[in-house]
Amino acid sequence: MFKKNKFRKSIIALMIALTCSISLTSGAGAAQAASQINSYQDNKLNLDVKSAIAIDANSGQVLYAKNANKTLPIASMTKLITIYLTLEAIKNKTISWDTKVEPTSEIVKVANNLEYSNVPLKKGHLYTVRQLYQATLIESANGAAMCLAQAVSGSQVAFVKKMRAQLVKWGIKDAKIYTVCGLPNGNLGKAAYPGVSKNAENTMSAVDMAIVGQKLLAKYPEVLKTTKIAHMNFKDGNSNTTMINFNWMLKGLSQYDSSLKVDGLKTGTTDAAGACFIGTIKKNGGRLITVVMGAKHADGTDPSRFVQTKKLLNYIYANYTPVVLSKNTKINNHETMKVIDGQALSIPIGLNKKTTLWDPVDGKKLSSSMKYSSVEAGVAKGQIVNSYRFKSGSTKLISIDNPKQMEVQAKALQGTNKANIFVRIWRWIIGKE
Structure with a gap:
């Protein structure tokens, strides 16, 4: 009985320690993100x-x-x-x-x-x-x-x-x-x-x-x-x-x-x-x-x-040089997104709304990445499915909503329903997913 209680207390102590660690890490991350905005380029x-x-x-x-x-x-x-x-x-x-x-x-x-x-x-x-x-x-x-x-x-x-x-x-x-x-x-x-x-x-x-x-x-x-x-x-x-x-x-x-x-x-x-x-x-x-x-x-x-x-x-x-991107614009190298279990294996995506990016005049190339690599089917046309992230060289662009790295919403330019069970099984058999 004593050993059982001791083991239980040890588990509880470990859980508390993990929780505190996660909370402190999360708090530190939030504080760091806030500080990025507080003094951005102020020098x-x-x-x-x-x-x-x-x-x-x-x-x-x-x-x-x-x-x-x-x-x-x-x-x-x-x-x-x-x-x-x-x-x-x-x-x-x-x-x-x-x-x-x-x-x-x-x-x-x-x-x-x-x-x-x-x-x-x-x-x-x-x-x-x-x-x-x-x-x-x-x-x-x-x-x-x-x-x-x-x-x-x-x-x-x-x-x-x-x-x-x-x-x-x-x-x-x-x-x-x-x-x-x-x-x-x-x-x-x-x-x-x-x-x-x-x-x-x-x-x-x-x-x-x-x-x-x-x-x-x-x-x-x-x-x-x-x-x-x-x-x-x-x-x-x-x-x-x-x-x-x-x-x-x-x-x-x-x-x-x-x-x-x-x-x-x-x-x-x-x-x-x-x-x-x-x-x-x-x-x-x-x-x-x-x-x-x-x-x-x-x-x-x-x-x-x-x-x-x-x-x-x-x-x-x-x-800064403003780069104006129209609604529905497809970003180079990120024009499509994989769909899991969809009738279509991928769908075209683009900007959810007109967006102006302010490119720093620093001689560095403006580049982008996607937050997610895939989306679950079904997907409706116009549905928000991803976010684009942007950098100038290795420097991340930041926003008041996302102090760590600015995100711009991407939407599905075409929808797709979920594939039926037979299609999904066949894809699994032939290794095409």
Whole structure:
């Protein structure tokens, strides 16, 4: 009996040791992968910001990163989450563009505080969701963003909880969100998030902020029709408020550069955050998303965040060549894939969607490999069956979804049913499988 118990304890101890070993190895792998993004190519560009990242909007390929995993205040970049959830509500028909919203007394106080970016809202007046949406994106109007939250969820607190839940769905788990507009919690007066310090601010990493931009552009690309507007009037009865976009890189504004035609997305500024900017640009067939956080902000005329964004964009265009691959493209040497027990022994495969690869300008050849060598029958046409992986020389391309090596989905360009038992037996007999 003693020997039996001793043996059992030894087995349990061994299992625990193996489990711990696997967990530690897995954790170390995750940490190593995260660190690859955090400082990717940061020694090649001296950006004067606390953190930054540049990715391809479609594939998520990481092209540059500086302290990209560091959690920092995001200020009004927060509003992109608010805009996403507003567009979701419109899509789901819980509100419409013409839904009218009356601001609460708390919102009116925020909207008329000249220390914040705003359009003045009035008690007893009604504003359409369209007006509020435009004011939020163009003028970065805090009161307008709060009105959108009220329209969607009925209260600021309920909407904040909705924001948090959405971020978790996107895999963003270390964000801290307290306000729908990005102001410090105490600046919202009675609309502040309860039980939290008045100094509490929304915080995320540059990686996470890039994910927000990527998700927004993927599902609601029409947002660019508004984010690219430099000037617009906000009409309230007989009065007009001229809105000027805080993204000074737009045409007609002070930091416009005809070679860098940025068309979005959102700035953010608080004392704690410094000057922040998540931008996007389409050029040479590819769309980029850039994030700079904690740039200098000497005063309201300081263009530092845009100067640093230009520096980042020029670095990308000088050091990468975009290779645009159309949907259904077959990758050389990986045009087909073996099918196990299929009526067809192999099927043609190709890219699931249009993809831009940014090939480093390093004189090395861009090459690819497949994640899987075969697939089980039956296979439907259009089914995702594999992933392509890419390298430049021996250097793996990485993405925010796959920090160890970027993967691009491949689909079946032709389907095949499972072969019947007699065919499978015959193949086994003749050695043709």
